[in-house]
Amino acid sequence: MPKTEGAATLAAVLAEARRRLAAGDMDDPALEARMIVEHFTGTARKDAIATPERSVSAGEIANIDDAVNRRLAGEPVHRIFGWREFYGLRLKLSPDTLEPRPDTETLVDAVLPFVRETVRREGHCRVLDLGTGTGAIGLAIAAQVPEVIVTATDISAGSLATATGNAARLGLAARFIPRVSDWFSAVDGKFHAIVSNPPYIEAGAIAGLQLEVRLHDPVRALDGGADGLDAYRAIAAGAPEHLDENAIIAVEVGEGQGRDVALIFSEAGFRMASAHRDLAGTERALVFGG
Structure with missing residues (x-):
């Protein structure tokens, strides 16, 4: 970051962060520099345009410098922000949770029409x-449809603690039931919809993942076994x-896995109801009925 006697300007700090990230071979140094500077200065994009001479304090510069160093070491921007x-x-x-990604919003989009129809018909929906x-998927559904009650499971107590905290901060705790469970091992009752973004990376491919994923996402949440389908x-x-009767299962799938996943569910007695592509055009979510 710029070394000055007093405070540096917003424009200068932004330019220096962008320069350092570009030198570190980041994919989009301009965007990441802007995100970091805005986060630690409490500014928005319009401020860099309207008030580029705005002062940035020494404390803010120190925080930005630390964040840039962490990013250059491979830590994802949102992990830095928390x-x-x-x-x-x-x-x-x-550290116990995956960083939820925009692709997974495809799964939420895929199930919301069914959830709303279930509520219209029965007055509530158990997910x-x-x-x-x-808690990303369950909380997104609960936030969109007030009549939804979510039972959320994870094998990791740390993940569940994070999800439960998120539910509380969002005002959704009353409709969010956390349960430590290895898939269905501690699950009781029946549901209108089962949703999941399970681990689906082949075990042998994990070592070749991007540094941001390999070092900062929990391996347990990535490792789908030898073929990624366990x-x-x-x-x-x-x-x-x-x-429940007329219920659905909706799962996220990795690129190229759709056919194999459909076969697994078909052999278990389910029929494919629909397939959904993400914004990049990749088949991302599959919905099955009984």
């Missing part, structure tokens, strides 16, 4: 969010006894 926005919700992150992580087999096998 939160990420998902479906309009600000979710706290922790089981398997492997909840930050979690889908567990979900397909355990789901029938927990599904």
Whole structure:
């Protein structure tokens, strides 16, 4: 960061952060520099345009400098901030959770029409969010539809603590039931919808993932076994006894996995109801019915 006797300007600090990130080979140094500077100065994009000479304090510069160093070492921007926005919700992150990504919003979009129709018909909707992580999927659905009650499971107590905290901060705790469970092991009752973004990376491919993912996302939330499909087999096998009549299962899938995942659910007695692509055109969410 610029070394000055007093405070530096917003424009100068932004330019220096961008220069350092560009030198570090970041994919989009301009965007990441802006995100970091805005976060630690409490400014917005319009401020850099309207008041580029705005002073940035020594404390703010120190925080920005530390964040740039962490980013250059491979830590994702939102891990540095400690939160990420998902479906309009600000979710706290922790070392126990995946960082929710925009692709997963495709899964929420895929199930909301069914959830709303269930509420119209029955007055409520019970959703089981398997492997909840930050709570992203279940909380997004609950935030959109007030009649939804979410049971959220995770094998990690740390993940559940993070998700429960997110539910409380969003005012959704009364409709968010956390449960430590290895898939269905501690789940009781039946649900109108089961949703999951399970681990789906092939175990042998994890070492080749981007540094940001490999070092900062929990391996347990990435590792889908030798072929990346272990979690889908567990979900397909355990789901029938927990599904209400006319219920659905919706899962996120990795690129190119759609056909294999569809076969797993077909062999377990489910029919494919719909497939949904993310904004990049990749098949991302599959919905199954009984």
